[in-house]
Amino acid sequence: MPRWMAVPITYIDWFSYWIGMTVCWMTVPLFSAMVYEVIARYAFTAPTMWAYDISRMLYGALFMLGAGYALSRGVHIRADFIYRNWSVKTQGRIDAFLYIFLYFPGLIAFLVSSTDFAYLSWVRGERGMDTAWMPHMGPIKTALPVGIVLLLIQGVSETLKSIYAATRGRWPTQ
Numbered sequence: 001m002p003r004w005m006a007v008p009i010t011y012i013d014w015f016s017y018w019i020g021m022t023v024c025w026m027t028v029p030l031f032s033a034m035v036y037e038v039i040a041r042y043a044f045t046a047p048t049m050w051a052y053d054i055s056r057m058l059y060g061a062l063f064m065l066g067a068g069y070a071l072s073r074g075v076h077i078r079a080d081f082i083y084r085n086w087s088v089k090t091q092g093r094i095d096a097f098l099y100i101f102l103y104f105p106g107l108i109a110f111l112v113s114s115t116d117f118a119y120l121s122w123v124r125g126e127r128g129m130d131t132a133w134m135p136h137m138g139p140i141k142t143a144l145p146v147g148i149v150l151l152l153i154q155g156v157s158e159t160l161k162s163i164y165a166a167t168r169g170r171w172p173t174q
Helices: 003-043 051-065 067-072 088-124 138-168
Strands: none
Touching (some): 003 051, 003 138, 051 067, 051 138, 067 138
């Protein structure tokens, strides 16, 4: 593999791995909040006001911030029943085309929209209105653009891998 491809792929994949391993620790406070809520609700008949919001926010952040890592590991959904029967060159060409013409433009549009969404939440001091706790929404809404940036970064690596597969007829080895 040419150095100009190998270096960014290696660093981006390492970065996504590091982010994925860091973000997975969000499951600890998520599970802790849920266990606390169950014990408080059923053992002491004292449900919390905050556990539902915390669990929803942590799960949403976990989902968005871990999406780049998931992409790097190939666990996103695709139509494998069609895709796996194609040659590696065809797979690479289709993937490169889709990354360049659909993935990046779509995510950039989503990034612009979600950045505005998060910014307005901070400026307005938006609070969640569906529970009595009414938490600030800025932090969780900021996870959207951050997660999109992480997906865009990993998309560069995946595009380079696709270009390599399209030109060489084999996927780069990890």
